[in-house]
Amino acid sequence: MKMKIQTLKMKNTILFLIVILSISSGISQNSKNKKTTIGLTTFEALDEKNYREAELLTETVKELFVESKRYIPLDRTTYAETAKYKEIEVQKNVSFINGVVAKQGLQKGAKYLIGGKLTAVEYADMKNGIDCKLSFSINISSVETGELMASETFTPGPISISADGIDEISAMSTQINLLRNKIGNFIIANTPFSVEIIQLEKTKKGANILINVGVDEGVEKGNRFAIYKVSSIAGLTRKQEIIKFSIDEVQGGISVGGIKKNMVDELDQLINDPNVELSCEEIECKICFNKFKI
Structure with missing residues (x-):
């Protein structure tokens, strides 16, 4: 009986490790597939x-x-x-x-x-x-x-x-x-470059938007992004612009851009609404020369 319990515990442990490794592998794979x-x-x-x-x-x-x-x-x-x-x-x-x-x-x-x-x-x-x-x-x-x-x-x-x-x-x-x-x-x-919003970090002046791209993807200070609310009407995709923001700082694999107070509550509500689909995409920057260097 004791032998069976130990065997069962071992099987459960192995199963747990497989699940953890699968999750870790998935996270790692997703982090490498941003391009x-x-x-x-x-x-x-x-x-x-x-x-x-x-x-x-x-x-x-x-x-x-x-x-x-x-x-x-x-x-x-x-x-x-x-x-x-x-x-x-x-x-x-x-x-x-x-x-x-x-x-x-x-x-x-x-x-x-x-x-x-x-x-x-x-x-x-x-x-x-x-x-x-x-x-x-x-x-x-x-x-x-x-x-x-x-x-x-x-x-x-x-x-x-x-x-x-x-x-x-x-x-x-x-x-x-x-x-x-x-x-x-x-x-x-x-060719929209889509990224994930990791966090909305509230500050005294408004909030910082943290996105999941940084140095490895060539993101630099001044690059611009827009957040859209995505919906479907009569089989067609509708993208409503919510806000635009510029990157203020790149912190390794994360980039940070600030927004003003008047947009914080609305954006926070949209991010936390499970029924709302948001898309964060890079947009054209007419005065940015850092991305496509001459």
Whole structure:
């Protein structure tokens, strides 16, 4: 009888440890899955001879995603069947390459498919180098539905009195770098980076909102977020903005932003209402230069 009791206790202990380990594993896994997976297709050049420029454009957009630390980009270099193509062969096989990236993105749980077209490139000789004018578009689609979610055309700014570079590629690099912040804000606005509200910490002036992202996700002071109330009407999703806030401090894996007193009670009530769904997402910051560095 004593032997049976000990065996039962041992089984219960093992079961308890398995449950604890499963919970711990789940928490750990969730904490590592804050980044959004995206499929990055190769930019298509309308003129094949501009293959170098299309590749530079693709790499620049990829760098923006990597530097932001919010995303895991999957592109043609991720897969052996598409990584084998080099230089002009990339453009000659661009439809096949982008088809593979789209298919793999769906299998890997990517939310967005991002790509575009290089529509025009012009170079002009100047006394001190080469001037570049280019036009390209970026498209963002849903991987799951294939629906086009956003599209924007980027064109050069005012004519410069100085050359953009000493050769064609350096000249184009200068033009793309001038557009990096604009491209970055377009990405933020159309690929929402969702975070969790950990706590509403009341202060004398109002309250601090604590969210579950920080240094590892590239969050910095000045980044902006918005909290929305999410509901469904006639099968459609409705997002009502409750409040916007800026990050005042990053404390390791947690970021903190302050709100004024007049919004504290309403937000506290919404956070603690089990029947209310809230979404906290990063929003565009026109004066923030820390996320997509030039």
